[in-house]
Structures are given as structure tokens and as C-alpha cells.
Amino acid sequence: MIVVDDLHKHFGGFHAVDGASLRIEKGSITGLIGPNGAGKTTLFNVIAGVLSPTSGRVTMEGEDITGLPPHALFHKGLLRTFQIAHEFSSMTCRENLMMVPPGQSGETLWNTWFGRKRIADEERALRAKADEVLEFLTISHLADHKAGQVSGGQKKLLELGRTMMVDARIVFLDEVGAGVNRTLLNTIGDAIQRLNRERGYTFVVIEHDMDFIERLCDPVICMAEGKVLAEGTLAEIKANEEVIEAYLGTGLKNKDKLEAGA
Ligand SMILES: Nc1ncnc2c1ncn2[C@@H]1O[C@H](COP(=O)(O)OP(=O)(O)O)[C@@H](O)[C@H]1O
Numbered sequence: 001m002i003v004v005d006d007l008h009k010h011f012g013g014f015h016a017v018d019g020a021s022l023r024i025e026k027g028s029i030t031g032l033i034g035p036n037g038a039g040k041t042t043l044f045n046v047i048a049g050v051l052s053p054t055s056g057r058v059t060m061e062g063e064d065i066t067g068l069p070p071h072a073l074f075h076k077g078l079l080r081t082f083q084i085a086h087e088f089s090s091m092t093c094r095e096n097l098m099m100v101p102p103g104q105s106g107e108t109l110w111n112t113w114f115g116r117k118r119i120a121d122e123e124r125a126l127r128a129k130a131d132e133v134l135e136f137l138t139i140s141h142l143a144d145h146k147a148g149q150v151s152g153g154q155k156k157l158l159e160l161g162r163t164m165m166v167d168a169r170i171v172f173l174d175e176v177g178a179g180v181n182r183t184l185l186n187t188i189g190d191a192i193q194r195l196n197r198e199r200g201y202t203f204v205v206i207e208h209d210m211d212f213i214e215r216l217c218d219p220v221i222c223m224a225e226g227k228v229l230a231e232g233t234l235a236e237i238k239a240n241e242e243v244i245e246a247y248l249g250t251g252l253k254n255k256d257k258l259e260a261g262a
């Protein structure tokens with residue numbers, strides 16, 4: 001579905017992504033792991049159009065999407081989740097979801113004057129969809145809570161929920177598990193699996209929690225120093241000498257991360 005070919009992203013003289021090549025298969029939940037500073041987030045940002053690459057190519061189903069801005073990728077169904085922006089934290093969870101779909105009729109002055117009925121119909125449909133998404137994510141009880149007041153894990157669910165308000169096809173998740181308790185992490189994992197199986201979403205997931213990766217991801221791709229080191233099942237990755245060395249090279253803390261959940 002996505003092919004990344006010899007991608008480079010340099011910050012001054014520093015090569016954050018340094019010739020990364022990989023393929024994301026349609027229908028997969030692909031894990032992306034690697035020690036801190038490996039270039040995972042930068043790679044995501046380049047694929048998702050947040051950063052433009054220094055060189056290299058990204059294609060989606062054969063079409064060159066290199067350097068396309070996020071909104072153009074959004075229309076192709078390629079989404080990268082973002083933290084709920086500060087401005088939206090005083091809106092309710094339901095309102096946060098209702099904000100997502102682009103091109104609502106309510107936006108234009110013409111419609112304000114002449115299309116009241118249509119706006120009301122659309123808003124009702126949007127609200128119904130938001131409620132469906134909240135239910136899918138098991139957070140219906142938070143519909144009227146302000147987004148800024150729910151827990152970190154619940155916010156992550158809401159971020160995932162935003163991808164369900166549009167016709168997402170491939171979703172990039174960066175450290176969904178960070179700071180999230182085990183129960184909510186399982187709920188997030190369940191939602192990812194169901195979206196994958198029932199709605200055909202392809203996922204690419206960056207995560208340090210190896211239990212989470214093991215449960216959800218096949219294949220797993222390991223990056224270090226801006227390059228792809230290895231790809232395979234998590235068991236294969238963990239047995240790979242280069243991978244072990246890459247984690248060791250960055251200190252014991254990272255090595256423990258690799259072994260956790262083994
Ligand atoms: N905007 C930036 N300017 C300069 N250096 C950056 C920038 N973004 C990331 N880096 C550097 O690029 C390297 C890779 O970062 P990152 O992609 O965040 O790695 P990861 O997500 O794997 O931990 C790090 O050394 C980081 O400091």
C-alpha cells in the first residue's frame with residue numbers, strides 16, 4: 001500500500017532519516033520499533049506530509065505522494081493522529097469528533113442563509129456518527145465531558161476516534177501507549193484490531209511497549225540511526241544480532257525495552 005524508497009530527512013548536517021526503505025502491506029498492522037532517536041517519528045512525519053523529505057520517494061498504491069501536504073493525504077485516507085490541540089480541550093468529546101469531517105455545509109455564508117434545513121440534517125447525521133464512534137471505542141459515557149478533562153488514555157481513544165469520522169484507509173499512530181494504563185491500552189489495542197478486521201484499516205504503529213507490539217503487529221520493522229535494520233515477526237526481530245546491538249548501543253534502558261514482554 002505504501003512504499004518508501006531511499007528516504008532521507010536531514011536537519012542541517014544531521015541525518016534523522018538516512019536512506020530508509022520499506023513497504024507497508026495493505027490490511028496489515030505494521031509495528032515500527034527502534035531505540036530513541038532512530039528516526040521513527042521523523043519518518044512518520046515525512047510520510048504524512050508534515051515534513052518534506054530531503055530526498056527519496058513515497059508512493060501510495062503506486063501513486064507518488066512524496067511531499068504532498070497533510071490535507072491532500074487526508075483526502076486519500078492517509079491519516080496521522082495528533083494530540084487533541086489545546087484549543088479544542090474546552091469542547092466536549094462529541095464536539096471534537098464532529099469537528100473532523102471537512103466540507104460541512106455550515107461553513108459558507110450562503111448556506112447560513114439558505115440552507116438551514118440541510119445544515120440541521122447534516123449536523124444530526126454528524127452527531128449520530130460521533131455517537132457511534134464513541135460507542136465503538138467504549139467511551140459513550142464521555143460524550144459530554146470536556147476533552148481537556150478526560151484521562152490521557154481516553155484522549156488517545158478520542159484521537160483514534162477522529163480517524164473514524166472520515167474514510168480513513170491507513171492510519172499512523174505514534175506512541176499510542178505512552179502514559180496510558182494497561183486497561184486502556186488494551187481497549188486501544190482492541191479498537192485497532194477491530195478497525196483493521198471490520199473496516200479494513202491498515203495501521204502503522206510506533207510503540208515502545210513490546211507486549212502491545214507482540215499482540216497487534218505483524219510484521220514489525222526495526223529502525224536505527226535513520227535506517228531500516230530488520231523486518232519480520234517480533235520474535236525474529238528480537239533474535240536479530242544487528243537489532244540487539246542497536247538497542248545495546250543506546251544503553252541498557254533501551255535494551256530492557258526490547259526484552260520487556262519477551
Ligand atoms: N526538527 C528537528 N530538528 C533537528 N533535529 C531533529 C528534529 N526532529 C528530530 N530530530 C532529531 O532526529 C533524530 C530522530 O528523531 P525522531 O524521529 O524523533 O526519533 P524517534 O521517534 O525514533 O525517537 C533525533 O536525534 C532527533 O533529535
Ligand SMILES: [Mg+2]
Nearest residue numbers: 040041042174
Ligand atoms: Mg518518536
